[in-house]
Structures are given as structure tokens and as C-alpha cells.
Amino acid sequence: MPADEAHDEYHHDLSYREGVPPVRTRQGVELYCESTGEGIAITTLNNFFFSAPFWRDYTDELARHYRVVSYDLCNHGRSTRLPQEPTWQEHTADVIGLLDGLEIDSTYLLASSASTQLARDVALAHPDRVRGLVLAGPVLGPQGMRRHRGLQRAWLRTLNDHDIPTLFSHMYPEFISTQMNEEYGAAGYLGLRESFLAMSTPEELNNGLTLAQKGDSSPELLTRIQAPTLIALGDDDILLSPTAGHELAALFPNGRCEIMPKAGHVPFLDDPAGFQELVRKFIDEAEAHV
Amino acid sequence: MSDTAVGEVRQRIRELLVEVFGGPSFVGKVPDAVSLREAGVPSTALVALLVAMEDAFGFEWDDDVRPEVLRSIDSLAGHVVALRG
Numbered sequence: 001m002p003a004d005e006a007h008d009e010y011h012h013d014l015s016y017r018e019g020v021p022p023v024r025t026r027q028g029v030e031l032y033c034e035s036t037g038e039g040i041a042i043t044t045l046n047n048f049f050f051s052a053p054f055w056r057d058y059t060d061e062l063a064r065h066y067r068v069v070s071y072d073l074c075n076h077g078r079s080t081r082l083p084q085e086p087t088w089q090e091h092t093a094d095v096i097g098l099l100d101g102l103e104i105d106s107t108y109l110l111a112s113s114a115s116t117q118l119a120r121d122v123a124l125a126h127p128d129r130v131r132g133l134v135l136a137g138p139v140l141g142p143q144g145m146r147r148h149r150g151l152q153r154a155w156l157r158t159l160n161d162h163d164i165p166t167l168f169s170h171m172y173p174e175f176i177s178t179q180m181n182e183e184y185g186a187a188g189y190l191g192l193r194e195s196f197l198a199m200s201t202p203e204e205l206n207n208g209l210t211l212a213q214k215g216d217s218s219p220e221l222l223t224r225i226q227a228p229t230l231i232a233l234g235d236d237d238i239l240l241s242p243t244a245g246h247e248l249a250a251l252f253p254n255g256r257c258e259i260m261p262k263a264g265h266v267p268f269l270d271d272p273a274g275f276q277e278l279v280r281k282f283i284d285e286a287e288a289h290v
Numbered sequence: 291m292s293d294t295a296v297g298e299v300r301q302r303i304r305e306l307l308v309e310v311f312g313g314p315s316f317v318g319k320v321p322d323a324v325s326l327r328e329a330g331v332p333s334t335a336l337v338a339l340l341v342a343m344e345d346a347f348g349f350e351w352d353d354d355v356r357p358e359v360l361r362s363i364d365s366l367a368g369h370v371v372a373l374r375g
Contacts, residue, residue, distance in 0.1 A: 014333070165357050186351035187344065190360060191337025197357060198333065 014053045014198055016078055023071070025097025026090070032078035033071040033098060037063035040131070040283065041107035043095065044070045045115035048208025051077040051199045058268040059110075061276040066283070069107070071098055076204050085207040088215050092121045099129055108283060110134045112266055113175075114152070114212040117145075121215070123225045132228040132286045134279050137175075137237050137265040142247035145217035148239055156209040164202055168193045177236040177264030222251040228286040229255040232278055234263025234270060256282075299347075299367040303339070306346055307331070307363075310338035322364040336360065349373050 022030035034052050042062055044055045052070040059068045072079040074086045074094055086094070095118070099107060106129050111119035116138040123130045139148040151174070159167040172189060173181060184192070200208075229252040233245040240248070242259050249257035258278050263270035300322060308314045311331060320329045326336060340360070344350055347370050359369045 169353065186353050186355075187337055187340040189353050190340055190351055190355060191333055193357070194327070194333040194336055194360065198327065 014051060014195060016053060022079070023098050023101035025074075025094040025101060028082065029074050029080045029094060029097075031071045031074065031080070031094060031098060033069060033102070035067060035069050035102060037065070037067045039066045040287065041067045041069055041099075041102075041104045042110050042134075042279075042283075043098070043104075043107045044068065045095070045109055045111040045118050046071075046073050046076065047111070047113040047115040048073070048076070048205065048212065049196070049200060050112070054195075054199060058272050058275065061273065062279060065280060066108075067104075069098070069102060069104070073208075075207060076200070085211060088118060088121055088211065091118050092125055095122050096126055096129060105129070106131045108132045108134060110136070110279065111138075112136045112268075114139055114208070116140055117212070117215055120221060120225065123227050124221060127226060130227045131290075132230070132283065133225070134230045134232060134282065136232040136267055136275070137234065138231060138240065138248065139212070140219070140222065140248060141240065142219055142244050142251060144219060149213045149217070151239065152209050152212045156206065156213075159202060159205055159209065164197055164200070164205065165193060167205065168196050174238055175265040177234060177262055177270055179236070179262045180264065180270055219248075219251055222248070222255075223253065225252055226254060228282070228289075230278070230282040231255065231257040232260060232267055232275060233257060234260045234265065234267040236262055237265045237267070239265055258282075296367055296371050299370050300363055302346060303343065303363050303366050303370075306342040307335070307339055310342055311335035320363065322367075323362050325361050326363070327361075339366075343370070347373075 016032065017034055020032065020034060023033045024030050032052055044059065052072045055070040062068055073091060075081055108131050109119040109122060116135040117140065119133050119135060120140060123133055139145055141148065155167060155171055158170045231245050231249045233240060233242060235242050245257040245259065249255035260267040260271060260274060268275035304317055308317045311317065340351055359365050
């Protein structure tokens, strides 16, 4: 791949916006937050590996049509650091506090991997604040979350026995698709590793991966979510097959599953434009039925 | 490998960094031993630099390269020189 193409392909502007006022969400907690665009809100939920700026490259088209809100979780990135890692309930309260602080009545939630559990919890606890869910590479399974949590436990063990670069070498072939592995080569691997190293500390990853293994894993919870739900799934996602993705979507009263060819566990990495087109179509159709 | 050869590799890496990142005045002010990330070189430019180095120096990166190798112009040059034996 020529150098100029590589520059475009691996573009990750992870810089924080200066002068952006934090949003107070609860006692002692202020979150770094970026809001781009206008209209119906889409709130992105970090999965413990991302920071708020990471989402820009994967929501740039959406921000032309909607208001995209990205924030750093409490105890991560530039948000408040507390002595204790927040619980899922506290992360849920932060989402609602964020919406209140930004005067957003209701929003679509865009979640990836571990944060799909947070999206589920927010939709269950505050259905009036959630217009719809986009679950990309969900850790929610049609029969439970045992396999996902086993993988998260293995990642956590690798982190604690070694370091973040070793964790990345463990995770990369699992969450990155076959196609990206081949196309990106070693230079792409090393560059993505640099982004990965820049976004998290060992403590943040330890806390996040520990929390990711907690919470109710019952598929029955999903049957209570009335909000329109899109499962965006790569057909090269090792955690959830296309068949299971359709089964998962069928649990939601208003769910659907879209398969992204050759994409991996984080499908928008493989095809940012195609992913955003799927999301836009989903939202436009959901809004047409409101 | 002589100091002259190491210096030439460093200089070539600087030229490649200018090609992929722009800002010759900026690149000129980045000391050899300073972290590229801390100096303000984004990971985007780093990947492009890594790809350009493969072409310029005739080798392929390996996944097992430690992060400290990618840290600075000095460490990158040291890697190239070590590969040449």
C-alpha cells in the first residue's frame, strides 16, 4: 500500500478538543463530551477500548444529518476519575445525566462490543430516553453471554500477566477481520497498536474488562426492550455468527439484524461508510414510524 | 555500521516523515530521541511512515516489534541499522 493511501486508511485523529466544557452527570462526576451536528441525537457508548475522539472517523457522515454525541466514560479518558470504578448502574446514570446536561430528551444509542450491555441497560431503565439502539458486534448473545465473557476473561488475564502490547497482540486477530488482517499487514497492525496504546492505560483496561464480565446476562431482558434495535454484525465476527445475530435480533420486539460482509467484531472499522449508511437507513425508517 | 550510515538512515527517515506528514519546519525541530507521539506526530502519520520505510529501506515490519522501536527517529533508525547487521 503506498504511503499516502496508508495515511488515509489508518486515519485516527485521537486529539481532544480544547475548551469543551465537561458535562456534570452526578455528584462529583463530569464527563468529557463532544457534540457534532444537529437534529436527532445519536449518543455513542465507549466499550472501554475507545475514547470519545475515536468515534469521529466512524460518525462523520452521520453528523451531517444528526447530532452525534460522544463522551468519555467516568474513570476513562478525560472524564472524572473516581477511586472506585463505576458500576453499570452508575454508567447508566451518567448517560441520563449527560442527556439532561445537553438538554436531549431522547437519543439513539450507538454501542460497540462491551458497551452494547450498557445500551441494553439504559434502554431497560429509561425507555423514554431511548429512541433506538444500534448494537455493533454485540456481546449480547441469543442464549447468554458465557462465550463473550470467557474471551474477556482471557484478555484480562493476558493484560495482567503481561502488558497492553501483548494484550493487543492477543486481541487483534480475534477482533480484526481476516480481510483487514491481510490488507493492513504488519505496518497497519503496528499503527493500530499505537492508537490502542494512546487510548487507554492498563488500569482503565483492567477496570473495564473486569466490569464487562459483570451484570445480568439473561437473553430474556432483551424481550422487554421496545425501542427499535439494529444489530450490525460482521459476518467475520468470531463472537457471534450471522445465524446467532438473526436469533438475537428476533428477541427484541422491534429488532433487525444487518450483516456486513467480511467485517469483524468492530464492523465499522472495516467499512465506515457502509456502517453509517446502515445506521442512517435504520434511523430514518424508525423515525418514519414514530 | 558506521555513525555516518546511522546518520544517513536518520536523515532519510526525516525526509520520509516530511513526505507523509508534511511540515518540514515541524519535522526539522523534532529531536532524534524524542517520542514522535509526544512531539505531535499522529498515529496516522506514523503508519504512513512505517509503510514508507518498508519501501525505502527494503524490509517488512514484523508484528512482534516492540512499541519502543517506534518511539523516535533514533529508535526507528536503530531498528533499520540492526536489520542491516
